[in-house]
Amino acid sequence: MRRTVSLLVSLLVLGAVMLGATVIGGPGPAGAHAALVGTDPEDGSTLSALPAEIAFEFNEPVGSSSEVAVTAPDGTPVEVVDVAAVDREVTASVGAATLRGDYVIAYRVVSADGHPVSGQLAVTVTEGAEPETTAAAPQAQESFVHRHREHLLWGALVAVVAVALIVAPLLRRRRP
Template sequence: MPDQRQPVRARAAWVLLVLGLVAPLALTTLPAEAHAGLVSSDPADGSSLTEAPDEVTVSFNENVARPAFLALTAPDGTAVDLGEPRIVDATVTADVPDLPLRGSYALSYRVVSADGHPVEGTVTFELLTGAEPAAGAAAPVSEESYLHRHRGHIAWGAGAAAVAVGLIAWPLVRRREDAR
């Protein structure tokens, strides 16, 4: 008579193996949910200014680390040379030279959150004084889509779904084999 404990031991070994592989992966994704978020900016997002700012500032809900990058795009699409970014706790500041053009400016930032996750985004402000930008000049459009920004999260989600389907299907396959 065949030993009935053998299939149970084999299943238990597979379950332990899968749990041993999946648990560390699941635990490593938890800290990524706590990365820094933008709290405020100066100039504020969407604001209209009658005078050009001397500096730009972005503030986050937690401390940020080096490196930090700030980039300012003028209404004609050219880059404005900012001073070296200064980081103090959760705030990043850079000096701004004279802004001669009237129109919409885009301040882009990329910082490293306390958990090591890069955080990036853009705020805009309107300068109501200055020279009119040259005709035909347009600010560059970002080519990065939602899928590009979140491809890592999507890949982890697809992997987790594949493991879940495998865990659900495994007992069904084993039952069919045992029934033969």
């Protein structure tokens, strides 16, 4: 009995040390993903007209399957063509923007490690026609669980297997 308790305590201590090493030694949140370091136009800027080209600069190279979308103040999409990703920069040509107000510029790129990175910025255009409606459709934000559901499922599976491997030998010893 004493040996079983000692073994169980040793396994619990080993598990706690391994968990602590994983938490402390693991990468930080999104440590290997591309991060936006600059845009043209800048987020929150006020312009007389929407520029014909938009540029995004990231801290690492991004994949060629990049997407850019521009939403006008009335919620309608603005034409975006010629989206190109070269090394760390993504550029896109933007069609004519005829309304004044707040434009939302959204981007989605794939970082070098294969993970999608997305975000948005807002610019205000001061010249043009007054929009009929100014309420743009809100964009849904993905939750932490939704973004990392696959990792959480694998972690749960590993935890179940680890518990089974620890408990099975202990149960076998108790049988006469």
